[in-house]
Each structure stands twice: as C-alpha cells, then as structure tokens.
Amino acid sequence: MLKLMKYEFRKSASSKLILLVLTAVFELAFLGGVFFKGYNLMGTGMMFLILCAFFGVFYIGLEGIMTLYRDLNSKQSYMLFLTPKSSYEILGAKILENGISILMAGAFFIVLAVFDLTVATLCIGGAKELMDSIRQIMDIRLNIKIVSDAVILSVFASLVSWISIVVIADMAVILSASVLAGKKGSGIAAFALFLILSWLFSQMLNLVPAFDNMNLTMILEIAVSLVLSVIFYFISGWIMEKKLSV
Amino acid sequence: MNDMENVLESIGVTKNYAGKAAVDNVSLKLETGLVYAMLGPNGSGKTTWMKMVAGLVKPGKGEILYKGKAIGKESKKEIAYMSTEPYFYSWMTVADVGRYYQDFFEDFSMEKYHQMLKRMELTEELKTKKLSTGMMAKLKIAVTMARNAKLYLLDEPLNGIDLLARDEIMKSILEVIDPDVTLVISSHLVDELERVADAAIFMKEGKMVRQCMVEELRSSEKKSVVDLYREIYGHGGEELC
Numbered sequence: 001m002l003k004l005m006k007y008e009f010r011k012s013a014s015s016k017l018i019l020l021v022l023t024a025v026f027e028l029a030f031l032g033g034v035f036f037k038g039y040n041l042m043g044t045g046m047m048f049l050i051l052c053a054f055f056g057v058f059y060i061g062l063e064g065i066m067t068l069y070r071d072l073n074s075k076q077s078y079m080l081f082l083t084p085k086s087s088y089e090i091l092g093a094k095i096l097e098n099g100i101s102i103l104m105a106g107a108f109f110i111v112l113a114v115f116d117l118t119v120a121t122l123c124i125g126g127a128k129e130l131m132d133s134i135r136q137i138m139d140i141r142l143n144i145k146i147v148s149d150a151v152i153l154s155v156f157a158s159l160v161s162w163i164s165i166v167v168i169a170d171m172a173v174i175l176s177a178s179v180l181a182g183k184k185g186s187g188i189a190a191f192a193l194f195l196i197l198s199w200l201f202s203q204m205l206n207l208v209p210a211f212d213n214m215n216l217t218m219i220l221e222i223a224v225s226l227v228l229s230v231i232f233y234f235i236s237g238w239i240m241e242k243k244l245s246v
Numbered sequence: 247m248n249d250m251e252n253v254l255e256s257i258g259v260t261k262n263y264a265g266k267a268a269v270d271n272v273s274l275k276l277e278t279g280l281v282y283a284m285l286g287p288n289g290s291g292k293t294t295w296m297k298m299v300a301g302l303v304k305p306g307k308g309e310i311l312y313k314g315k316a317i318g319k320e321s322k323k324e325i326a327y328m329s330t331e332p333y334f335y336s337w338m339t340v341a342d343v344g345r346y347y348q349d350f351f352e353d354f355s356m357e358k359y360h361q362m363l364k365r366m367e368l369t370e371e372l373k374t375k376k377l378s379t380g381m382m383a384k385l386k387i388a389v390t391m392a393r394n395a396k397l398y399l400l401d402e403p404l405n406g407i408d409l410l411a412r413d414e415i416m417k418s419i420l421e422v423i424d425p426d427v428t429l430v431i432s433s434h435l436v437d438e439l440e441r442v443a444d445a446a447i448f449m450k451e452g453k454m455v456r457q458c459m460v461e462e463l464r465s466s467e468k469k470s471v472v473d474l475y476r477e478i479y480g481h482g483g484e485e486l487c
C-alpha cells in the first residue's frame with residue numbers, strides 16, 4: 001500500500017511543487033511588505049496566499065480525480081492493474097494519498113496563516129487592532145463570537161467535505177469506466193454520475209439531526225461524512241475488482 | 247495431459263465489446279514447461295484473451311484458472327504480461343521502470359534487467375516518452391523478461407523490432423525456458439514462432455479453432471504450423487471454423 005501511495009504522490013508531485021514555489025514567492029512578497037512597511041506588497045502577497053490556499057487545496061483533490069480518470073481510461077492503467085495488488089489497495093492508496101495531501105495542505109496553510117498573522121502583529125501592530133475591530137463588530141452587530149475551536153472545526157469540516165466529494169467523484173469515474181470502458185462520452189457520463197451520487201450523499205447527510213450545540217452537530221456531520229466515504233470506497237473497490245476492465 | 251500439469255485453464259471464456267464477441271467461448275489448457283505460439287490475424291481475440299489471463303480484462307462468461315485458482319492478486323505474482331501498447335507513466339525514465347517493477351514484483355531481478363538493457367542497447371537515463379517504437383518494444387521485453395515468472399504472456403513481442411535485433415530478442419525470450427515456466431507468444435511472424443514453439447493455438451474471430459502440438463502436427467499430419475496457418479486463415483480457412 002505504501003509503495004502504491006509513493007507512486008500516487010509521484011504522479012502529482014510536479015503540481016504540488018509548483019504550488020509550493022508559488023506560495024513561497026507570495027510569502028516572500030507578504031513578509032517583504034511587512035518588514036519594509038510596503039502595504040501594497042503586503043496586501044498583494046496576502047491576497048495571492050489566500051488564493052493559493054483555496055485553489056491549492058481544491059486543485060489537489062481535483063488532480064486526484066483526474067489521475068484516477070487517466071489511470072482507468074488509458075493504457076497506463078496496466079501499470080496499476082498488472083501489479084499483484086487488489087483493487088481495494090489500488091483505490092485505497094489513491095484516496096489515502098489524496099486525503100492526506102488535502103489535510104496536509106490545509107494544515108500547512110493554516111499554520112502559515114497563523115505565522116503570518118503573528119509576524120504582522122508583532123511588526124506593525126495594526127493586524128491585532130484590525131482583528132479586535134472585526135471581533136467587536138461581529139459581537140455587536142451579529143452577536144457571534146469568534147471561537148477558535150469552532151473555526152478549527154469548520155476548517156476541518158470543509159477539508160473532510162472536500163475529501164468526501166473526491167471519493168464520490170472517484171466512484172463516478174470508476175462506474176463510468178466500468179460501463180463505458182474508455183469510450184467517447186465517458187467523461188460526461190462520469191460528471192452526470194457525480195451529480196447523482198452527490199445528491200444521494202447529501203440526502204444521507206441530511207438525516208443527521210441538528211443539535212443546539214453547533215459544534216456537536218458539526219462533529220456528527222464530519223463523522224457521518226467519513227463513514228459514508230468509507231462505504232462509497234468499499235462499493236467503488238468492489239466495482240473495480242469485479243467489473244472493471246482496463 | 248493431466249490436471250497436475252496444467253498451469254492454466256480457460257473454461258468457456260467469453261468477452262463482448264459493444265455486443266460483439268472479442269473472445270467467444272474459448273476453452274483451452276496450457277501445460278507447464280511448454281512454449282505456445284498464439285496465432286491469428288488482428289481482431290481474432292488473442293490480445294483480449296491474454297489480457298483476461300493477466301487480470302486486466304474481466305471475462306463476461308466463463309472462468310480462467312491459474313494453478314486451479316481464479317485470476318487475481320496471487321496469479322499476478324507469477325504471471326508476466328507484455329502488452330503490445332506502451333503503458334509506462336510519461337514521467338518515467340528507463341531506470342524508473344526497473345525500480346517500479348522491483349517495488350511491486352518479488353520475482354523481478356534488477357541484475358537481469360540491467361543485463362537485458364545492455365543487450366538491448368538501452369540506457370537508464372532515457373525518458374520513456376521519448377523512446378522510438380523499437381526502443382519501447384525492447385524496454386517492454388527487458389522489464390518483462392527480467393521477472394522470474396512462471397507464466398509469460400508476450401503479445402506481439404517482435405512488433406516494431408528491426409530484423410537484426412529480432413534474433414537477439416528471441417534469444418533473450420527463450421532464455422527463460424525451464425520445466426517450470428510456460429510461455430505464450432503471439433505474433434504475426436508465424437515462421438519465426440514455428441522454430442521455437444512446442445504447441446500452437448489458432449484463434450479466429452474470437453474463437454479458438456485449433457490447439458495442437460507442433461511435433462505431432464508434423465509427424466501425424468505432415469504439416470508445418472505455417473501450412474496449417476495458411477489453411478485456417480487463407481483459402482478454405484472458413485471450413486475449419
């Protein structure tokens with residue numbers, strides 16, 4: 001499994017490296033702005049760092065789906081399916097590598113944001129006042145308190161939800177490849193299947209009861225999303241094992 | 247032929263693509279230690295049948311048993327398949343291909359791979375996406391034959407290989423011959439295969455139309471494999487099906 005994961009990582013290593021280089025460039029711009037009081041540069045750096053964080057995490061998941069599509073609909077599928085590994089291991093390695101990459105990227109950008117905020121606060125002091133103002137406005141106008149654990153939970157819930165979407169998309173790609181075997185229109189069929197499966201997934205997620213405690217509801221939704229993702233993974237693995245021809 | 251000697255059994259195997267049978271009710275047995283020539287024109291079902299044995303394609307009907315068990319994870323440990331098409335990841339170099347096989351196949355010998363590369367005049371730093379058809383064919387043979395597999399399935403191994411290199415390649419392929427090892431080689435070059443094959447399997451329009459031992463064919467029917475090939479696929483071939 002680890003060897004499969006190593007090659008899955010290798011397949012997406014170039015784009016991850018590009019993301020890392022871009023992040024480093026914008027981070028330097030941001031820090032340069034902070035240290036030399038160049039607020040335009042700092043603002044630009046910050047804006048692009050936020051874009052890197054959102055699109056980076058999004059793209060890592062998307063690339064996982066695209067790699068699976070390519071692996072099932074081209075001759076490079078032989079590299080996977082000639083090996084003495086079960087379909088569950090092959091798919092499991094893909095999902096795990098992709099899930100870990102998404103979580104790691106998410107964690108990396110959170111740590112970077114905390115670091116940048118701390119540096120900015122220490123160097124120019126304005127950031128803290130800005131955050132306090134935002135906090136006060138929200139307290140007064142919306143009666144919402146920014147609680148750190150709720151923020152962390154929301155971010156984690158977003159990452160888990162993105163992993164679930166990737167698992168659903170993987171299943172759509174596998175179903176399409178099993179039925180259409182790489183024929184014309186398999187991409188469109190996979191997208192249509194993705195919409196249907198996503199609807200099904202959301203219907204099942206809607207069955208989770210809402211509690212007064214928002215955090216508890218969120219934890220339950222995360223747990224149910226993870227369980228459903230595992231169920232979807234096993235169904236996808238079974239389809240690959242029994243029905244998929246490459 | 248008793249069951250103990252059969253390494254592989256194909257029982258009523260059928261595979262349809264868009265309603266058309268690519269492989270149609272193929273039943274055959276492969277005996278351990280023999281070299282089989284799998285013959286037939288394009289579209290006769292050779293490649294699809296091999297892919298089913300390799301576990302890449304799932305049969306619609308019937309089953310394939312390797313050493314008495316269904317094709318799967320265990321059979322893949324002992325079956326080495328060389329496809330006609332290139333299938334390596336585009337980012338790979340020749341060295342990466344070797345490392346990949348070493349990572350996944352316990353029977354892969356890096357030493358043998360290096361010897362094969364040297365013989366095929368391939369260098370490790372070459373990018374697979376930049377290889378010519380002939381070089382790619384050589385790489386596929388090198389990496390497949392560097393495995394110490396029990397059953398080799400070579401689909402058109404001489405495709406794209408120039409005349410001068412063919413003998414060297416056939417020599418490399420035949421080096422694995424052993425009482426424990428079975429080889430199935432498909433090729434359009436019937437006379438080339440006749441020299442090395444112990445048995446021949448004739449495929450036509452998805453069906454297996456004949457399986458015979460080469461020596462028996464020569465002694466009892468006074469025919470060569472080439473003669474039988476002409477008979478089956480040339481004039482009058484329709485009557486045999």
